[in-house]
Amino acid sequence: MTRRSEQLSEALHEYVVAHSSPPDQLLLDLAQETLRLFGADAGMQIGPEQGTFMRLLAQVTGARRALEVGTFTGYSAICVARGLGTDGRLLCCDVSEEFTTVARTYWQRAGLADRIELRLAPAAQTLAALPADTSFDFAFIDADKAGYVTYWDLIVPLMRPGGVLLADNTLSHGKVIDQAEQSASVEGIRRFNEHAAADSRVELVLLPIGDGLTMARKH
Numbered sequence: 001m002t003r004r005s006e007q008l009s010e011a012l013h014e015y016v017v018a019h020s021s022p023p024d025q026l027l028l029d030l031a032q033e034t035l036r037l038f039g040a041d042a043g044m045q046i047g048p049e050q051g052t053f054m055r056l057l058a059q060v061t062g063a064r065r066a067l068e069v070g071t072f073t074g075y076s077a078i079c080v081a082r083g084l085g086t087d088g089r090l091l092c093c094d095v096s097e098e099f100t101t102v103a104r105t106y107w108q109r110a111g112l113a114d115r116i117e118l119r120l121a122p123a124a125q126t127l128a129a130l131p132a133d134t135s136f137d138f139a140f141i142d143a144d145k146a147g148y149v150t151y152w153d154l155i156v157p158l159m160r161p162g163g164v165l166l167a168d169n170t171l172s173h174g175k176v177i178d179q180a181e182q183s184a185s186v187e188g189i190r191r192f193n194e195h196a197a198a199d200s201r202v203e204l205v206l207l208p209i210g211d212g213l214t215m216a217r218k219h
Contacts, residue, residue, distance in 0.1 A: 016049055023048045027075060030106045034073045037102065044072050046142070046168065050210045051079035054140065054166065057215075058083025061164050063137035066090045069123045069151050070143030070168075074103025080140060081112045090116045093123035093143075123147070127154040135160045142168040146188035149195050156201055159218040165202070167192065171212025 008016065023031075027048070035042040046054075058066065058080050064087060066080050071094040081090045094100050100118055107113045119126045123143060136158050141151050148167060159165055172189045175181040193214070196204055202216040 013047075020049055021052055023051060026106065026110055027051065027078065030073060030075055030078070030102075033102065034075070038073070038099070044142075046076050046079075047210055050168075050213065051075060053209065055079040055083040057164060057166075058088075058138050059085075061138065061162075063164070064088045065136050066138040066140075067136045067155065067158075068092045068140045068142070069127075069155070070094060070141065071103055071118065072096075072099050072142075074100070074106050076140060076142065077103060077116055078106065078110050078112060080138065081107075081115050082110075084115065084138075086115075088115055092116060092118045093126045094118065094120060095122060096120075124150050124154060127151070127158075130158065134158050135163075137163045139163070139165045140168070141166070144188075145169065145172070145185040145192070148188055148192035152192065152196055152199075156199065156218065161218055163218045165216045165218070167196070167214040167216075169211045170206055170214045171208070173211060176212075 031045060034045055054076060063084055066084055066088065068077055068080060068090060071077055071092040077090060077092050081088065084090060097120060100120065104113070104118065107116050124147065137160055139155050139159060141148060143151065155165060170189055170193055172186045175186045176190055176193065193206070196214060196216065202218050204214060204216040207213045207215060
Protein backbone atom coordinates (compact mmCIF):
# COMPACT_ATOMS: atom_id res chain seq x y z
CA MET A 1 0.00 0.00 0.00
CA THR A 2 1.15 3.55 -0.79
CA ARG A 3 -0.38 6.89 0.00
CA ARG A 4 -2.93 8.20 -2.48
CA SER A 5 -3.69 11.73 -3.57
CA GLU A 6 -5.94 13.15 -0.88
CA GLN A 7 -8.34 14.88 -3.27
CA LEU A 8 -9.24 11.67 -5.13
CA SER A 9 -11.69 9.01 -4.12
CA GLU A 10 -10.16 5.59 -3.63
CA ALA A 11 -11.76 4.35 -6.85
CA LEU A 12 -10.52 7.32 -8.89
CA HIS A 13 -7.05 7.01 -7.39
CA GLU A 14 -6.95 3.34 -8.40
CA TYR A 15 -7.90 4.39 -11.94
CA VAL A 16 -5.13 7.02 -12.02
CA VAL A 17 -2.53 4.51 -10.83
CA ALA A 18 -3.77 1.82 -13.24
CA HIS A 19 -3.35 4.19 -16.17
CA SER A 20 0.10 5.43 -15.19
CA SER A 21 3.48 3.73 -15.41
CA PRO A 22 3.52 1.47 -12.34
CA PRO A 23 6.16 1.41 -9.62
CA ASP A 24 8.57 -1.48 -10.01
CA GLN A 25 8.88 -4.37 -7.56
CA LEU A 26 11.60 -2.66 -5.54
CA LEU A 27 9.40 0.36 -4.84
CA LEU A 28 6.45 -1.90 -4.02
CA ASP A 29 8.66 -3.85 -1.61
CA LEU A 30 9.84 -0.63 0.01
CA ALA A 31 6.27 0.63 0.47
CA GLN A 32 5.24 -2.67 2.05
CA GLU A 33 8.25 -2.80 4.36
CA THR A 34 7.67 0.80 5.42
CA LEU A 35 4.08 -0.06 6.33
CA ARG A 36 5.17 -3.20 8.20
CA LEU A 37 7.89 -1.46 10.19
CA PHE A 38 6.34 1.93 10.85
CA GLY A 39 2.58 1.50 10.68
CA ALA A 40 0.74 4.82 10.69
CA ASP A 41 3.97 6.70 9.94
CA ALA A 42 3.95 5.03 6.50
CA GLY A 43 1.57 7.82 5.48
CA MET A 44 4.62 10.10 5.26
CA GLN A 45 5.70 8.21 2.14
CA ILE A 46 4.78 9.73 -1.22
CA GLY A 47 2.28 7.94 -3.47
CA PRO A 48 3.27 6.08 -6.63
CA GLU A 49 1.86 8.69 -9.00
CA GLN A 50 3.84 11.41 -7.24
CA GLY A 51 7.01 9.34 -7.40
CA THR A 52 6.63 8.80 -11.14
CA PHE A 53 5.86 12.49 -11.66
CA MET A 54 9.01 13.49 -9.77
CA ARG A 55 11.20 11.06 -11.71
CA LEU A 56 9.84 12.31 -15.03
CA LEU A 57 10.23 15.93 -13.96
CA ALA A 58 13.87 15.37 -13.02
CA GLN A 59 14.42 13.70 -16.39
CA VAL A 60 12.74 16.30 -18.60
CA THR A 61 14.48 19.20 -16.83
CA GLY A 62 17.85 17.53 -17.33
CA ALA A 63 18.62 17.76 -13.62
CA ARG A 64 21.99 16.47 -12.45
CA ARG A 65 22.42 17.95 -8.96
CA ALA A 66 19.47 17.41 -6.62
CA LEU A 67 18.55 18.01 -2.99
CA GLU A 68 15.99 16.39 -0.72
CA VAL A 69 14.98 17.71 2.70
CA GLY A 70 13.18 14.92 4.56
CA THR A 71 13.99 11.43 3.28
CA PHE A 72 11.99 9.01 5.49
CA THR A 73 12.57 5.48 4.13
CA GLY A 74 13.90 6.57 0.75
CA TYR A 75 11.05 6.11 -1.76
CA SER A 76 11.17 9.66 -3.12
CA ALA A 77 14.97 9.63 -3.19
CA ILE A 78 14.94 6.55 -5.42
CA CYS A 79 12.49 8.23 -7.80
CA VAL A 80 14.51 11.44 -8.01
CA ALA A 81 17.88 9.67 -8.31
CA ARG A 82 16.57 7.54 -11.17
CA GLY A 83 15.51 10.70 -12.96
CA LEU A 84 18.98 12.23 -12.66
CA GLY A 85 20.75 9.61 -14.71
CA THR A 86 24.05 7.86 -14.06
CA ASP A 87 26.08 11.04 -13.62
CA GLY A 88 23.59 12.68 -11.25
CA ARG A 89 24.02 13.20 -7.52
CA LEU A 90 21.38 13.59 -4.82
CA LEU A 91 22.00 15.07 -1.36
CA CYS A 92 19.48 13.89 1.25
CA CYS A 93 18.95 15.62 4.59
CA ASP A 94 17.24 13.85 7.49
CA VAL A 95 17.53 13.42 11.25
CA SER A 96 16.28 9.83 11.71
CA GLU A 97 18.76 6.98 11.77
CA GLU A 98 15.87 4.53 12.14
CA PHE A 99 13.98 5.60 9.01
CA THR A 100 17.04 6.15 6.83
CA THR A 101 18.55 2.77 7.67
CA VAL A 102 15.72 1.33 5.56
CA ALA A 103 16.43 3.94 2.89
CA ARG A 104 20.10 2.97 2.68
CA THR A 105 19.18 -0.69 2.24
CA TYR A 106 16.87 0.06 -0.66
CA TRP A 107 19.26 2.52 -2.29
CA GLN A 108 21.80 -0.28 -2.31
CA ARG A 109 19.26 -2.70 -3.80
CA ALA A 110 18.35 -0.12 -6.44
CA GLY A 111 21.99 0.34 -7.45
CA LEU A 112 21.84 4.00 -6.44
CA ALA A 113 23.97 4.09 -3.29
CA ASP A 114 26.86 5.73 -5.14
CA ARG A 115 24.61 8.57 -6.38
CA ILE A 116 22.98 9.46 -3.06
CA GLU A 117 24.66 11.18 -0.11
CA LEU A 118 22.79 11.17 3.21
CA ARG A 119 23.58 13.72 5.91
CA LEU A 120 22.02 13.02 9.31
CA ALA A 121 21.66 16.42 10.93
CA PRO A 122 19.06 19.20 11.10
CA ALA A 123 18.52 20.22 7.48
CA ALA A 124 18.87 23.94 8.15
CA GLN A 125 22.29 23.25 9.65
CA THR A 126 23.35 21.13 6.65
CA LEU A 127 22.12 23.69 4.13
CA ALA A 128 23.72 26.65 5.88
CA ALA A 129 27.08 24.84 5.87
CA LEU A 130 27.14 24.13 2.12
CA PRO A 131 29.86 25.89 0.10
CA ALA A 132 28.85 29.23 -1.37
CA ASP A 133 29.21 27.93 -4.93
CA THR A 134 26.79 25.02 -4.37
CA SER A 135 24.12 24.80 -7.06
CA PHE A 136 21.11 22.50 -7.47
CA ASP A 137 18.93 21.77 -10.49
CA PHE A 138 16.16 20.04 -8.54
CA ALA A 139 15.03 20.16 -4.90
CA PHE A 140 12.30 18.49 -2.85
CA ILE A 141 11.08 19.60 0.59
CA ASP A 142 9.13 17.03 2.61
CA ALA A 143 10.03 17.50 6.26
CA ASP A 144 8.72 19.29 9.37
CA LYS A 145 6.12 21.76 8.19
CA ALA A 146 7.05 24.51 10.65
CA GLY A 147 10.48 24.60 9.01
CA TYR A 148 9.35 24.99 5.40
CA VAL A 149 9.91 28.78 5.21
CA THR A 150 13.42 28.36 6.61
CA TYR A 151 14.23 25.59 4.12
CA TRP A 152 12.82 27.63 1.25
CA ASP A 153 14.92 30.67 2.13
CA LEU A 154 18.05 28.53 2.35
CA ILE A 155 17.38 26.55 -0.85
CA VAL A 156 16.12 29.12 -3.36
CA PRO A 157 19.48 30.97 -3.52
CA LEU A 158 21.16 27.62 -4.25
CA MET A 159 18.91 26.82 -7.22
CA ARG A 160 20.28 27.48 -10.68
CA PRO A 161 18.15 29.62 -13.02
CA GLY A 162 15.54 27.26 -14.46
CA GLY A 163 15.91 24.89 -11.52
CA VAL A 164 12.78 23.23 -10.11
CA LEU A 165 11.84 23.14 -6.43
CA LEU A 166 9.00 20.97 -5.08
CA ALA A 167 7.39 21.14 -1.64
CA ASP A 168 5.07 18.39 -0.42
CA ASN A 169 1.97 18.45 1.83
CA THR A 170 1.08 22.04 1.00
CA LEU A 171 -2.67 21.46 1.39
CA SER A 172 -2.38 19.82 4.84
CA HIS A 173 -5.26 17.42 4.18
CA GLY A 174 -7.40 20.42 3.21
CA LYS A 175 -6.90 22.04 6.61
CA VAL A 176 -5.17 25.11 5.15
CA ILE A 177 -8.58 26.64 4.43
CA ASP A 178 -10.10 25.69 7.81
CA GLN A 179 -9.52 28.74 9.98
CA ALA A 180 -10.45 26.76 13.08
CA GLU A 181 -7.37 24.61 12.51
CA GLN A 182 -4.48 26.21 14.41
CA SER A 183 -1.96 23.37 14.76
CA ALA A 184 1.72 24.25 14.39
CA SER A 185 1.98 22.06 11.28
CA VAL A 186 -0.93 23.68 9.46
CA GLU A 187 0.11 27.17 10.51
CA GLY A 188 3.57 26.40 9.18
CA ILE A 189 2.17 25.39 5.81
CA ARG A 190 -0.03 28.49 5.65
CA ARG A 191 3.02 30.67 6.28
CA PHE A 192 4.97 28.76 3.68
CA ASN A 193 2.26 28.99 1.00
CA GLU A 194 1.99 32.76 1.46
CA HIS A 195 5.76 33.18 1.58
CA ALA A 196 6.46 31.09 -1.53
CA ALA A 197 3.63 32.61 -3.58
CA ALA A 198 5.00 36.09 -2.89
CA ASP A 199 8.58 35.22 -3.88
CA SER A 200 9.41 37.11 -7.08
CA ARG A 201 12.42 34.86 -7.75
CA VAL A 202 10.19 31.98 -8.87
CA GLU A 203 7.15 31.06 -10.93
CA LEU A 204 4.96 28.75 -8.87
CA VAL A 205 1.90 26.50 -8.95
CA LEU A 206 0.21 24.46 -6.20
CA LEU A 207 -0.94 21.12 -7.62
CA PRO A 208 -3.54 18.76 -6.07
CA ILE A 209 -1.12 15.80 -6.14
CA GLY A 210 -0.64 13.75 -2.99
CA ASP A 211 -1.52 16.10 -0.13
CA GLY A 212 -0.71 19.14 -2.24
CA LEU A 213 2.52 19.62 -4.19
CA THR A 214 3.94 23.10 -4.76
CA MET A 215 6.17 23.31 -7.84
CA ALA A 216 8.35 26.35 -8.42
CA ARG A 217 10.78 27.23 -11.21
CA LYS A 218 13.49 29.76 -10.46
CA HIS A 219 13.73 32.66 -12.92
